[in-house]
Amino acid sequence: MTARTKLRDIAADPTLALMLALGFSSGLPFLLILGTQAARLAEAKIPIEEIGLLSWVGLCYSLKFLWAPIIDEVDLPWLAKVLGRRRAWLLAAQIGVAGGLVALAFADPAHSLFGLIVRAAITAFAAATQDIVIDGWRIDSAPPERQGIMAATYNLGYRFGLIAAGAGALYIADYSGWRAAYLIMAVLMLVGMIACLLSPRLPERVSVDGASAAEKFIAPLTDLWQRFGPMLAAILLLVALYRLPDFLSGVMANPLYIGLGFSKSQIATMSKVYGIWIGIAGAFAGGFAITRIGLMPALLIGGVTAAASHLCLALLAATGKSLPLLALSVSVENFAGNFAGAALIAYMSSLTSPAYAASQYALLSSLYALLGKFLGGLSGFAVKDIGFAKFFASTSLIGLPVAALCLFIWAHQRRLGRKRGEPGIS
Structure with a gap:
């Protein structure tokens, strides 16, 4: 499948278009928490060993399996009735990511590194939660024979998110400063939020095995x-x-x-x-x-x-x-x-x-x-x-x-x- 054919299929299939947008939303916060953040700290003359330690906030991505069952089994009050369990969790996670990026925009690593670390950790937790829900949505929204194209579309969107959070944030920071860069990245989370609201409400998974x-x-x-x-x-x-x-x-x-x-x-x-x-x-x-x-x-x-x-x-x-x-x-x-x-x-x-x-x-x-x-x-x-x-x-x-x-x-x-x-x- 050529890149042109793949993009034409995405445009013709609403599910793939939503998957592309959700992939973008998933990839956007990753570098803003880790790689791009490291450049920001290096410019602020933070000691190199402290920059390395900050990467531990990314452990949220590694430990997300610990709270994934909660997201599969528990409804968010009120929001789940309106959107359904999965979309409710997804929108809540995306709001958490956007709020975390806004908080990081106003962080001052040179004078309060601990405050930045706390904000980065909260953002990472929300981003990891978003990934859990998006993976579940991908599996539930397409039959097994479509999972290959769904995964490829997700990866393409994720790469676009990395470009925005990597190159885009660095360009903006070079000309307008880090605060503007992180605020604009927070606004870009609207891409995923809109995709969440436009996605169909899927049947809820019910545990019947008594495990x-x-x-x-x-x-x-x-x-x-x-x-x-x-x-x-x-x-x-x-x-x-x-x-x-x-x-x-x-x-x-x-x-x-x-x-x-x-x-x-x-x-x-x-x-x-x-x-x-x-x-x-x-x-x-x-x-x-x-x-x-x-x-x-x-x-x-x-x-x-x-x-x-x-x-x-x-x-x-x-x-x-x-x-x-x-x-x-x-x-x-x-x-x-x-x-x-x-x-x-x-x-x-x-x-x-x-x-x-x-x-x-x-x-x-x-x-x-x-x-x-x-x-x-x-x-x-x-x-x-x-x-x-x-x-x-x-x-x-x-x-x-x-x-x-x-x-x-x-x-x-x-x-x-x-x-x-x-x-x-x-």
């Missing part, structure tokens, strides 16, 4: 253990390590660029506009590779190249301000990182069973982000001790255990395939 909340959490884990046995430990370790380089660079890349003397407009153009489109190309390349060479080979290539791409950041840090090296770093890291991201999404999806697909995917996606967000919070201390060049050179070595785990799991799958008499397995 307790604890049983609903344990059953998906039990299913994973029954299917994978002791190999589950290696699988979960691979998921946890796989995107770790991406999370570390997401926290420290903008402070590096600011420290080298690049302007916010230069960073916006290279990292948040050009880099986003390079990333989209990398994601498509990852999907193509999976169909051509198989899932596990693509997973192996993505894991190694995503980590190795940090050598370009190390070279940039060691060389100093250089637009050609900035372009090279952004190109290699975004292409490799998004190639790896596509492979990991496909791999995590392959691990789920139909009975627990949503719950198991939520658990796995939370796991892959949890370690990255935690270590990302400590990355500033490492940079302070050894500098940017050695830090990024060190993080490139994460590709070694990732490669070993990929090969180990792949070999195990092939052995199982031979035992079952399967002609081949990738």
